[in-house]
Amino acid sequence: MSDKKNANGWSRRDIMKAAGAFTAAGAMPMFFTRGAWASKTFVNDPGNSKTVKLGFNVPQTGAYADEGADELRAFKLAVKHLNGEGDGGMIQTMKPMSLKGNGILGKKVEYVTGDTQTKSDAARASAKRMIEKDGVIMFSGGSSSGVAIAQQSLAQDMGVVFMCGLTHSNDTTGKDKRRYGFRHFFNAKMSGLALGPVLKKEMGTDRRAYHLTADYTWGWTQEESIKETTEGLGWKTVKTVRTPLGAGDFSQYITPVLNSGADVLILNHYGKDMINSLTQAVQFGLRDKMVNGKRFEIIVPLYSRLMAQGAGKNIKGILGTTNWNWALKDEGSQAFVKSFGNEYGFPPSQAAHTCYVQTMLYANACEMAGTFYPPEVIKQLEGFNFDGMGNGPTEYRAADHQCFKDVLVMRGNEHPTSQFDLLEIVQVVPRAQVEYPADIFGGELGPYEKS
Amino acid sequence: MNINIPSIKKDLFVMLIFSVVILSMPMWLKPLGAGYPDLLQKFAIFGIFAVGYNVLFGLTGYLSFGHAAFLGVGSYTAVWSFKLLTMNVLPAILFSVILAGIAAAIIGFISLRRSGIYFSILTLAFAQMFYNMAYSVLTPITNGETGLQLSRSDPRIIDNMMAQAGASLPSPTLFGLEMSGYSGFYFCAVLLIIAFFISQRIFHSPFGMKLQAIKSNQTRMKYTGYNTRPYLLSAFVISGMYAGLAGALMAVTDPLAGAERMQWTASGEVVLMTILGGVGTLIGPLLGVGIIKYFENIFSAMNEQALLAAYSFMPDWLAKVMVTITSPFVGEGWHLTLGALFVVIVIFLPGGIMEGLGKIKNLFKSKKKDTFTEQIPPKLPEKAEPQKEVS
Numbered sequence: 043m044s045d046k047k048n049a050n051g052w053s054r055r056d057i058m059k060a061a062g063a064f065t066a067a068g069a070m071p072m073f074f075t076r077g078a079w080a081s082k083t084f085v086n087d088p089g090n091s092k093t094v095k096l097g098f099n100v101p102q103t104g105a106y107a108d109e110g111a112d113e114l115r116a117f118k119l120a121v122k123h124l125n126g127e128g129d130g131g132m133i134q135t136m137k138p139m140s141l142k143g144n145g146i147l148g149k150k151v152e153y154v155t156g157d158t159q160t161k162s163d164a165a166r167a168s169a170k171r172m173i174e175k176d177g178v179i180m181f182s183g184g185s186s187s188g189v190a191i192a193q194q195s196l197a198q199d200m201g202v203v204f205m206c207g208l209t210h211s212n213d214t215t216g217k218d219k220r221r222y223g224f225r226h227f228f229n230a231k232m233s234g235l236a237l238g239p240v241l242k243k244e245m246g247t248d249r250r251a252y253h254l255t256a257d258y259t260w261g262w263t264q265e266e267s268i269k270e271t272t273e274g275l276g277w278k279t280v281k282t283v284r285t286p287l288g289a290g291d292f293s294q295y296i297t298p299v300l301n302s303g304a305d306v307l308i309l310n311h312y313g314k315d316m317i318n319s320l321t322q323a324v325q326f327g328l329r330d331k332m333v334n335g336k337r338f339e340i341i342v343p344l345y346s347r348l349m350a351q352g353a354g355k356n357i358k359g360i361l362g363t364t365n366w367n368w369a370l371k372d373e374g375s376q377a378f379v380k381s382f383g384n385e386y387g388f389p390p391s392q393a394a395h396t397c398y399v400q401t402m403l404y405a406n407a408c409e410m411a412g413t414f415y416p417p418e419v420i421k422q423l424e425g426f427n428f429d430g431m432g433n434g435p436t437e438y439r440a441a442d443h444q445c446f447k448d449v450l451v452m453r454g455n456e457h458p459t460s461q462f463d464l465l466e467i468v469q470v471v472p473r474a475q476v477e478y479p480a481d482i483f484g485g486e487l488g489p490y491e492k493s
Numbered sequence: 494m495n496i497n498i499p500s501i502k503k504d505l506f507v508m509l510i511f512s513v514v515i516l517s518m519p520m521w522l523k524p525l526g527a528g529y530p531d532l533l534q535k536f537a538i539f540g541i542f543a544v545g546y547n548v549l550f551g552l553t554g555y556l557s558f559g560h561a562a563f564l565g566v567g568s569y570t571a572v573w574s575f576k577l578l579t580m581n582v583l584p585a586i587l588f589s590v591i592l593a594g595i596a597a598a599i600i601g602f603i604s605l606r607r608s609g610i611y612f613s614i615l616t617l618a619f620a621q622m623f624y625n626m627a628y629s630v631l632t633p634i635t636n637g638e639t640g641l642q643l644s645r646s647d648p649r650i651i652d653n654m655m656a657q658a659g660a661s662l663p664s665p666t667l668f669g670l671e672m673s674g675y676s677g678f679y680f681c682a683v684l685l686i687i688a689f690f691i692s693q694r695i696f697h698s699p700f701g702m703k704l705q706a707i708k709s710n711q712t713r714m715k716y717t718g719y720n721t722r723p724y725l726l727s728a729f730v731i732s733g734m735y736a737g738l739a740g741a742l743m744a745v746t747d748p749l750a751g752a753e754r755m756q757w758t759a760s761g762e763v764v765l766m767t768i769l770g771g772v773g774t775l776i777g778p779l780l781g782v783g784i785i786k787y788f789e790n791i792f793s794a795m796n797e798q799a800l801l802a803a804y805s806f807m808p809d810w811l812a813k814v815m816v817t818i819t820s821p822f823v824g825e826g827w828h829l830t831l832g833a834l835f836v837v838i839v840i841f842l843p844g845g846i847m848e849g850l851g852k853i854k855n856l857f858k859s860k861k862k863d864t865f866t867e868q869i870p871p872k873l874p875e876k877a878e879p880q881k882e883v884s
Contacts, residue, residue, distance in 0.1 A: 102825045157793050157825065162640045162751045163743075170531035170747075171790055174674075188639040192749060195642060199664060199673070218642075257629065258638030286628060287638055486645070488662065 084415055085201045085492065086177045094149040094414070096121070096401070097172035097181035099165060099193065100207065102157040105288050105314045106185035108348045109393040113183060113207050114155060115386055116394035120401035123381070124151045131381040132402060135374040135430035140409035147408055154178060160185065162192035169193050173200050179414050180205060180404050182397060184227075185313075187211030187260035194223030201492030203416050205400035208393040210312075210344050212263035215444035216483030221490055222416065224423055224438065226403065226445045227396045230264035231478055233343045233363040234271035236449040236471040240361065242275050245306065245339055249275075252304035253282040254295055254319060256311050261287075264310045268343050272308075280304040285311070285319075292319040296326050305333040307340045316342060317352035324356040345452050348391050350464035357454035357464060364450045366395045366432050367465060375432040389462050399431050403438075417490040434473070441480035443487065449476050504693055511776075512686050519675065526791055530674045531746075535786050537681035538742045541688045543766045543778035545735020548692055549728050550764070551773035552701055554708035556613045558760050559600065559620030563593040563733040565627065565755035567740025569634070572641045572750045579651040580663045582672055582680075586741045593737020594730050601729035605722060608711070620760055627752035640751035665745050677746040684742065688735060693775055695731070704728055769838055771847030780846050788831045795823035 088094045098117040101110035122128045126143035133141055145151050154176045156168035172178045181197070184190050184207025191214055197204035198220040206214060206225040210233070215225050251272050255261040261284070269279055280302050285295055296319070299307055307328060311319050323329075323340055331338040342349075345362035368379045368389035378398065382390040390398070407422040408414055424440035433447035452465040518536065522528040527536075546560055567589035574585035604615040627635040635641055645662055652663070665672040672680060695701045706714050707721050714721055744750055753759070766785050771777025797820055804812035822830045842848045 103828075154794065155796055155824075161753045162749060163754060166747060166749065167531060167535065167790065168794070171529065171794065174531050175526070175529035188751075192640060192642070192751075195662070195749070196747075198662065213639075257632075284629070286625075488645075 086173065086179050088149060088179060088414060092149060093152050094146055095176055095178045096151060096153045097156065097169065097176065097178035098153055098397075099156040099158050099168050099172065099181055099183040100397075101160045101185050101189075104160040106160050106312075108352075109185040109208060109313065109346070109391065110158070110183075112348065112391045112394040113185070113397040116382070116390060116398040117153065117182070117401060119382060119385055120398045121151050121153050122385075124401070124405050129377075129381045129384070132374050132378050132398070132431055135377050136402065136406070136428060137430045138428065140406055141402070142409075146405045147412070147414070151405075156183075158183065158186075158189050158193075160189060162189055165189045165193055166196050169196055169204075170200075173202050178202065182207055182400055182404075184208040184397070185393065186258075187214055188258050190214055190223075190225075191218045191259065194218065194220045197222040198488055198492075201416060203404065203419060205404050207397045207400065209260070210264065211260035212267060212483055213259050213485075215442045216263070217485035218259075219442050219485045219487055221420060221443075221487040224400070224403075224443045226400050226438075228363075228365045228447070228449055228476070229444065230260070230267040230343070232449050232476040233264065234267035235476045235478070236363050236451055237268070237341070237343060237361070238271040238275060239471075239475075240451045240469060241272065241341070244361065246336075247276040249277040249306050249336070249339075250280050250304045250334065251277050251306045251308055252280045252299050252302055253308045253310060254292070254299075255282060255284050256287050256315055257284040258287055260312070261310045264343055265308075268308055268310070268341075272306075277306070285315075288315065290318060292322050293326070295319070296323050296328070299323075299328065300326070300331075303333070305336050305338055307338070309340065309342050310344075311342070312344055312346075313349065314352070316349050320353050320360070321356050329359075345465060346392055347389075347462065347464060348393070350454065351461070358456050360454045361468070362452055364392050364452050364465070366392045367450055367452065367467060368395075368462070369465075369467065370432060370450075372430075372432060372434070374430040378432060395432060402431070403428070416492075420490060436473075439480060442483075442485075444480075446473050446477055448473050499697055504697060508686070508690055508693070511689060515682050515686055516679070518682070519678070525787075527787055530678050532786065532790050533675075533678040534681050534742075534746045535790070536783060537678060537685045538739050538746070539763075539766065539782040539786060540685045540779050541681075541742065542736055542739035542763055543770070543782050544685075544688055544692045544775075545732040545739070546763045547732075547767055547773070547775075547778045548695055548735065549732035550767055551778075552696070552704035552708060553725055553728050555605075555608065555725065555729070556764065557604075557616040557729070557732075558613045558757065558764065559604075559616030559618075559623075560732065560736050560763055561755045561757070561759035562600070562620040562623040563597055563736035564740040564743070564759065565623060565750070565752065566596045567593045567737035568744045568750035568754055569627075569641060569740075570737070571741040571744035572643070572748060573634075575643055575649075575665060575744070575748055576641075576647040577650060579649060580665050581651075582665050582667050582741075582745045585665070585745065586738065589741030589744075590734050590737045593740065594734040597730045597733020597736075598726070601726050601733070605725050605729060617757060617760070620755060620757060624752055624755040624757070627755060635750070635752060638752065640749050643748050665748055672745050673747075681742050681746065684738065688738065689775070689779075692735075696775060700724070700727075765835065767845075769835060769845055771845030774845070774847040777845050777847040784834075784846075785831065788827050792823050792827040792830060793825070799823075 098114060100113045101107055123131045123133050125145055133143060154172055156172060158165035158168060169181055172181055180203045182205040187209040190206045190209035194204050204223045206223060208227055209225060210227060210229055212230050253265050255265040265282055273279060283295055307323060309316060309319050320342060328338050329340060340360050342360055342362040345364045350357045379389050407419045410422045411418040423438050426438045429435045436445055436447040438445050449471045451468045451471060453468050455464050455466045458464050518533055519528050549555055549557055570589040570592045571585040574588050578584055600619045604612055607615060628637055643662060667680060670676055703724050707724060711721055766781035767778045769784060770781030797816055800816045800820060801812060804815050838845060
């Protein structure tokens with residue numbers, strides 16, 4: 043049998059052979075690399091190294107960049123304090139405390155940073171770089187629940203603990219919870235539970251609410267939780283409208299509110315979206331209107347000082363909730379505000395606070411476990427009770443990795459005394475009032491060992 | 494015609510070198526700080542994307558601003574295949590390529606009625622439509638901004654017929670071989686090599702030549718009796734399928750699909766990659782991919798600590814000065830550096846990095862050779878056309 047050669051001297055058979063050889067050669071490394079990691083007990087074990095690396099993955103560009111910048115400041119401060127530099131901050135006030143100011147388990151703490159760009163893809167790429175290239179033992183950061191959930195599931199896949207930064211969606215510790223993800227920040231459900239009684243007192247039980255909601259996991263769950271609360275008070279929900287994230291111009295969404303017969307506008311927006319929608323709502327004269335014989339009100343369920351700064355005087359008198367505020371008078375908050383202020387010259391935001399606390403909690407858990415082995419560290423964090431971190435007695439609930447602590451109901455300050463004094467505390471809602479059963483959202487944590 | 498089609502033998506030789514270079518990436522990228530699985534996977538995946546894009550843009554000159562839409566279609570299809578059928582990657586890839594091809598056929602059929610800037614705007618409009626639909630009306634399919642993720646309770650019909658679902662979330666496999674880490678890279682790399690081979694054959698085929706003829710003068714092409722539309726549409730669909738394959742591989746190495754993958758910035762990125770490397774050249778787009786992804790992942794993560802370490806060989810004061818000068822260009826400023834580089838390349842080397850390399854090559858050649866020899870007309874091809882398709 044003779045092969046038909048073409049002008050180039052190559053038969054179809056030759057080409058097929060060559061192609062086969064290519065494929066085999068290409069696949070070769072697969073047989074050899076498989077199981078290269080299997081001999082290790084866990085990912086990025088620092089072993090006998092003198093240092094240990096943490097990864098801080100925050101939004102440095104995009105709509106949440108302000109929060110990200112503040113988070114990064116807090117992380118850097120936390121690393122300083124862990125290594126025994128500076129004034130120690132909350133290491134002085136946290137109880138119980140196993141850290142000694144000599145790093146974690148005697149290893150000096152180093153860190154790497156990354157930019158999530160508030161995009162799931164970019165965040166995961168950045169986190170993978172930290173894990174695969176830089177060898178971090180834990181990573182942290184936040185500001186968008188969608189991104190936090192994406193990173194949390196990556197944490198489970200890779201077997202590296204993720205300490206969530208700012209994320210407020212119920213899903214983070216609800217239906218999308220993971221064994222390797224932990225959240226210190228409060229959530230939409232808790233915001234709703236905390237706001238309920240205050241709303242009843244201030245606005246009565248006969249109101250008609252109109253929701254504008256950021257169209258992603260956090261917006262959805264917050265709308266659901268706030269609706270549940272207000273309908274529990276006897277309020278009616280006129281309409282709920284979803285707005286795209288980062289819309290910029292909300293006038294087309296606000297105009298219909300005027301003629302809807304609603305007398306309360308609830309803005310389930312955050313970051314620059316909230317600044318824009320609130321400013322436009324105030325400019326449209328909503329707050330000066332009388333509807334159904336009552337004064338028109340606006341509620342922003344999740345507040346932050348950075349947002350208040352952006353919205354300026356429009357924030358005055360508007361109710362919302364926060365996880366923490368720098369004006370709190372307890373020992374832990376004071377210590378943190380002092381060392382943050384000394385370092386950077388202005389008070390920290392709640393995003394900074396939660397990131398600082400998360401880093402400390404992780405370090406402390408390693409110290410208690412006596413190892414960096416993730417399953418042991420996770421077991422230390424689960425059900426951990428602590429105090430002196432600015433929120434009163436706090437518990438990391440084992441069943442869903444959610445911290446339970448007091449929640450602050452805030453109001454935009456009518457007479458601010460400084461550019462940071464924009465929110466006043468209306469009420470510190472005790473922890474007992476914002477607790478809920480762990481199983482209401484479904485979801486499961488998954489196994490301790492890396493899958 | 495004086496265009497000389499390289500023989501398949503020469504092509505195979507190029508392929509051999511190419512394969513060796515690609516497969517040894519983990520080794521030679523290590524000193525550059527880029528030799529870790531995730532970035533290597535990104536190189537290979539975006540390489541496929543850019544090589545495919547180049548089939549359209551490089552050959553026909555039709556500038557599409559909407560190729561990210563096909564990337565997104567590929568990703569969503571792959572994740573749904575993981576959710577509904579099986580964690581095996583082969584069906585996922587197959588379906589993704591087919592669906593992206595169908596999407597490309599529809600968009601291409603409409604957009605290719607116009608050329609030039611109108612074509613670009615039409616494709617951009619379609620991509621934005623896809624993106625906004627993924628965000629709003631298609632939320633049940635795409636899970637909106639949160640992105641589509643796997644869950645343990647997914648049906649996974651084929652897998653569950655074989656065995657009970659485990660306690661943890663399954664991950665994509667190729668018949669048991671995990672698709673994360675280095676094995677994921679080698680899988681993508683092999684597909685990149687195959688994709689590159691196909692594109693090379695397209696470039697050097699009569700079909701590719703017709704596409705190039707469309708680029709140089711479409712009106713003349715029509716006068717000679719060719720209907721150009723079917724050629725354009727095939728090129729568009731082929732590049733759409735490449736994008737679908739890239740999208741599928743993104744989901745294979747990291748089983749999650751988000752709408753931001755379809756944003757216009759993602760479409761713009763592949764245009765940048767192609768132009769940066771060299772439009773219409775085979776290797777150029779890959780160089781572009783390498784540079785942009787390297788900037789995005791390595792430069793963006795540099796901070797003052799890292800810079801100080803890099804300048805540690807200098808005296809202390811000089812190192813501090815250098816850090817102050819360079820720090821705005823790394824970390825958050827990586828876009829700035831990339832932009833500056835892009836401006837420089839477009840102004841001085843309109844043909845991209847490949848033109849730069851060519852110039853360097855010529856520099857060495859002209860020193861050795863007498864200039865007269867280059868004036869001799871190139872050798873005529875051995876065969877008269879029309880050529881038969883080389884299969």
